[in-house]
Amino acid sequence: MSVAAEVLDYECVDTEQVPPALRDSALQGASSGPAMLAYFAAGILLGVLFVRSEVASWFRIQEMFRFQSLHMYGIIGSAVVVAGLSLVIIRRLGVRTLHGEPIELTPKQWGAGQVRGARYWMGGSVFGLGWALIGACPGPMFALIGSGLGVMAAGLLAAMAGTWSYGVVQRYLPH
Amino acid sequence: MHSLLSGTWPWYVAGPLIGLIVPLLLVVGGKVFGISSNLRHMCAAVPVPDSAKPSFLRYDWLRVGGWNMVFALGIVVGGWLATATLGVPDVGANISEATRADLSSLGITSLSGYAPADLFSWQSLGSPLGLLIVIVGGFLVGFGARWAGGCTSGHAISGLAALQAPSLVAVVGFFAGGLLITHLLYPVLLPALLGGGL
Numbered sequence: 562m563s564v565a566a567e568v569l570d571y572e573c574v575d576t577e578q579v580p581p582a583l584r585d586s587a588l589q590g591a592s593s594g595p596a597m598l599a600y601f602a603a604g605i606l607l608g609v610l611f612v613r614s615e616v617a618s619w620f621r622i623q624e625m626f627r628f629q630s631l632h633m634y635g636i637i638g639s640a641v642v643v644a645g646l647s648l649v650i651i652r653r654l655g656v657r658t659l660h661g662e663p664i665e666l667t668p669k670q671w672g673a674g675q676v677r678g679a680r681y682w683m684g685g686s687v688f689g690l691g692w693a694l695i696g697a698c699p700g701p702m703f704a705l706i707g708s709g710l711g712v713m714a715a716g717l718l719a720a721m722a723g724t725w726s727y728g729v730v731q732r733y734l735p736h
Numbered sequence: 737m738h739s740l741l742s743g744t745w746p747w748y749v750a751g752p753l754i755g756l757i758v759p760l761l762l763v764v765g766g767k768v769f770g771i772s773s774n775l776r777h778m779c780a781a782v783p784v785p786d787s788a789k790p791s792f793l794r795y796d797w798l799r800v801g802g803w804n805m806v807f808a809l810g811i812v813v814g815g816w817l818a819t820a821t822l823g824v825p826d827v828g829a830n831i832s833e834a835t836r837a838d839l840s841s842l843g844i845t846s847l848s849g850y851a852p853a854d855l856f857s858w859q860s861l862g863s864p865l866g867l868l869i870v871i872v873g874g875f876l877v878g879f880g881a882r883w884a885g886g887c888t889s890g891h892a893i894s895g896l897a898a899l900q901a902p903s904l905v906a907v908v909g910f911f912a913g914g915l916l917i918t919h920l921l922y923p924v925l926l927p928a929l930l931g932g933g934l
Contacts, residue, residue: 562907575766575767577765577767577768583873586767587766589893591766591767591803592802596764597802597806599765600806600810601809603764603807604810604929605808605810605817606810606814607810607811608817609814609818610750610753610814611815611818612815612818612825613744613750615744615745617773617815618825618827620850621827623835623838623839624776625918626915626918626919627835627838628835629832629835630832632747635746635748636754637888638751639747639748639831639928640755643755643920644755644758644769644901645896645897647743647758647759648759648897650759651759659764659765664766665760668898669885669900671902673773680883680906681885681903682908682912683883684885685874685877685880685905685908685909686909686912686916687876688877688878688879690880690916691880692873693873693913693917694869695927696869696870698892699878700771701889704812704815706815707815707816707817708815708821708850709819710822710825710850710856711858712861713862715874716873716877719874720875721779722761723874723875723876723879723880724775724776725779726875726879726880727750727882728792729790730794
């Protein structure tokens with residue numbers, strides 16, 4: 562296997578957003594019981610928000626792609642603004658993780674392929690086709706399964722099949 | 737109070753709270769908000785021999801992704817909690833009049849629940865349209881998210897918040913694909929398959 566393929570293989574696995582030398586210790590510290598409880602609680606909050614703001618609804622996704630309401634744009638836009646301001650504050654104040662590591666964001670890489678950013682616009686477009694069909698991105702899929710839309714479990718299995726297939730053909734795709 | 741909570745939570749409440757998940761995960765464990773990685777972790781966790789998996793799926797998923805799977809499990813529980821306490825939101829009544837009119841002109845008759853029952857039921861999975869929407873749609877979401885290196889959470893929220901140009905390109909792609917399905921495929925396909933008695 563080529564070096565490029567080796568590098569690709571491990572890209573996009575969750576990486577701790579701390580200086581590279583501290584990633585292993587960050588991973589240890591961030592896997593403690595209290596930290597896991599915090600992730601679980603954050604997930605519950607997000608699931609509730611996905612359902613009650615109706616982001617998880619196929620109807621809202623259609624409304625968004627038809628530009629017929631501010632609702633979805635307001636949610637994504639205000640989430641980006643609040644997250645962005647938080648990152649500015651984290652950087653300015655030098656906020657560290659609870660475990661003590663400095664927070665250092667890993668930049669997204671333009672791929673090494675011949676077409677610049679191929680993976681982002683090609684992969685992004687494929688994702689968009691699916692998003693408008695099933696009317697849910699991965700987070701809302703989880704929330705919908707919890708809320709009792711059982712058939713979404715079949716959609717999640719199909720999404721796993723898509724991820725698995727990507728892993729098989731990855732080396733043939735432009736990145 | 738109950739009726740206030742069971743209606744649509746406004747964007748200016750839900751959006752900022754979703755945005756706060758980003759610094760929360762960073763501060764608790766240096767984690768980046770991105771949900772679609774879980775699809776990869778779940779594939780890596782499938783108990784088949786390594787030789788049956790592409791190298792993309794051979795890694796220590798529990799160590800690397802355990803936290804994110806706990807987070808995703810929380811989302812499932814949150815979805816259950818939100819529905820068990822406040823009921824299924826009446827989204828069809830809450831969306832804009834224009835969307836309701838468009839959808840009914842395409843032949844979608846049921847506007848109750850999270851998604852049209854014509855498209856999302858175990859029975860409809862046996863029809864070409866149900867297969868396309870749920871199975872092909874799900875497949876493309878899983879394939880495209882990994883190809884693009886992220887989904888709505890990883891690119892549209894985490895990436896844009898960090899001013900990452902590749903994420904902006906990915907988000908443009910999300911919309912290109914979504915607009916294509918909504919404005920080119922659905923107007924032809926939905927009336928034909930829903931109204932034509934196929």
